[in-house]
Amino acid sequence: MKTGAYIGAYIIAAPLLILIITGFWKLFEKAGRSGWEALIPVYSAYIMLKLSGKPWWLLLLFIVPGVNIIIALGIVIDFVKSFGKFKMSQHAAVVLLPFIYLPKWSFDKNTRYLGPSASYEFREQYSKHLKKTPTREWTEAVVFAVIAATLIRTLFIEAYTIPTPSMESSLLVGDFLFVSKVNYGARLPITPVAFPFAHHTMPLTGTKAYWDGIKLPYFRLPGFSEIKKGDVVVFNYPMDADSPFYRPVDKQENYIKRCQGTPGDTLSLLNARVYINGRPAVTPPNGEMEYVVNTNGRGFSSQEIYDLHLSDIQQFGSQDYMINMSAQSANTLKTDANVKGLRPNIRLRGIYDPEIFPHNPNFQWNVDNLGPIIIPKKGWTVKLDSLTLPLYSRAIAVYENNKLQIGRDGITINGKKTDTYTFKMNYYWMMGDNRHNSEDSRFWGFVPEDHIVGKAIFIWMSWDALSPSANKIRWRRLFNEIK
Structure with a gap:
């Protein structure tokens, strides 16, 4: 990527990052923490775990690629639950558009810290909001499966x-x-x-x-x-x-x-x-190439073609063939009484092929x-x-x-x-x-x-x-x- 493209990416990313940090800063303050704690990577995640009532050792999973992304998303979602954001649409919003919703909620007077979302007391008090419908349970399961499968594939x-x-x-x-x-x-x-x-x-x-x-x-x-x-x-x-x-x-x-x-x-x-x-490099033992095959006029049976894995068979006249096969198949075919001659079809050196890189005579x-x-x-x-x-x-x-x-x-x-x-x-x-x-x-x-x-x-x-x-x-x- 060009230097200008990197600069352009940073110009776009910097304001979004500032908005996200600002949102966390203000939400930390609403929960009685110092806003500057949002500036320190990993430590800020530790504070969110503490405010959510989740165990600190989840931070250890940050070292596992793929898993760390799922853990990070879970920490943020549990964190915003502690501020009364129970809806699935709100969880999607903080994951997909954190630079909009974190500052929005942090400056919203009606958004306040309700307590550790993972605690028993919290779940009892807000059970009505935390209760999931069958539709939501299925939706969350599908979303999790898609995210997990995507991370595994990636x-x-x-x-x-x-x-x-x-x-x-x-x-x-x-x-x-x-x-x-x-x-x-x-x-x-x-x-x-x-x-x-x-x-x-x-x-x-x-x-x-x-x-x-x-x-x-x-x-x-x-x-x-x-x-x-x-x-x-x-x-x-x-x-x-x-x-x-x-x-x-x-x-x-x-x-x-x-x-x-x-x-x-x-x-x-x-x-x-x-x-x-x-x-000379090692030639793949099972590799294939074209061979010129001269026969006595009899063709090859379908079973012979299948067993020797002969492909791209081209016939020239009544006796000559061009066949793609492995060296092992060629050695076997040489012993066939029908075959009079067999040789690799190698192009001569110094013959220009315009299809070959660098396509220059x-x-x-x-x-x-x-x-x-x-x-x-x-x-x-x-x-x-x-x-x-x-x-x-x-x-x-x-x-x-x-x-x-x-x-x-x-x-x-x-x-x-x-x-x-x-x-x-x-x-x-x-x-x-x-x-x-x-x-x-x-x-x-x-x-x-x-x-x-x-x-x-x-x-x-x-x-x-x-x-x-x-x-x-x-x-x-x-x-x-x-x-």
Whole structure:
């Protein structure tokens, strides 16, 4: 985010924060406490617990991500109950619009401190107001469930499904995964105003499921580890920032690929083999690619196609086929008496493919041969010229929100002439294990760190819609760790 955007966010947030603190200050005074106690984080929550009659040890739960949000909301709601705010609409008001209702109630002469809302005496005295109708009980249960589920999905773990074959045969279409948010640290919402459980589009209506009038700065909680080469990662599809969607980062489509390069690595692809810093990378053992298969004219049975997981079968003439399969399937197929020859369909080096990043004829790259290319690292300074601009201009202009202009007088960034740029974020190179049937970094380049969603950890269900048998569940895949 640009510095100006941060300043703008602070300009908006500062008056709202002042209003909230003012409300707490005056309410503290109404309860016989000193107003300045509202200024001290955590201590002010302790005072609210004391005024509400709740145990102080609830503060210990502040250290648990996700739980701390629920506890904080509960403390505030119990606090305003002590001032006679019993209605559910009032509780919603203090949660959603505290900068309006806290000052309003604090200056309201009819609003006064009634005593600790959690005490037996308070509940007895105001039992008529505290009594909940069945409708309210159900509503509060649903609201709590939605909040709890949203926090779990945002901060801890979320379920995903594999809709496309880009990761086969490592991950199969119909695999249902759990993706950990804590491994790399949970990314807090950037577009916080959104319909629960809808990612970017509302079901049935097809309209936006979020409001992008409020966008928060990117922030990630501490995680257990950094992204490592070989990790299977869920991230937001970077090209959704463009037309026709113009989606915010956290509302872009979810993609799943394997991390092949991390910040600062020099990556090359030579004859379909990935090299990192000059050394060959580990090839996913269950990955797939295209093979040219020459036969004696007999085709392949449906059972053979299913058992060997052959896909995208194209026939040329009466004897030649192009088939997508794993190396294991290729080795098995070689032993078939029907097969006369079989080889990987690898594109020749030096043949330009305009669909391959950076989509520039000066880089004679294709899906099997590209690089070397340096993956940007936070703090790395690159010299900008005709060779580096095609590689890094999108990261500079789109992902790091700079105004990049290239003219006769040279290069300007945010109005300042320069010939270098220092990156503000880390970037990654993601590729599908199904090398000839995957849209990945080879087509659109780097994945910025703010697009990272989480790490795929295990398969909890696998459904084979194409199975010829009545049993569609792939039992052997259930609860398998993703490697």
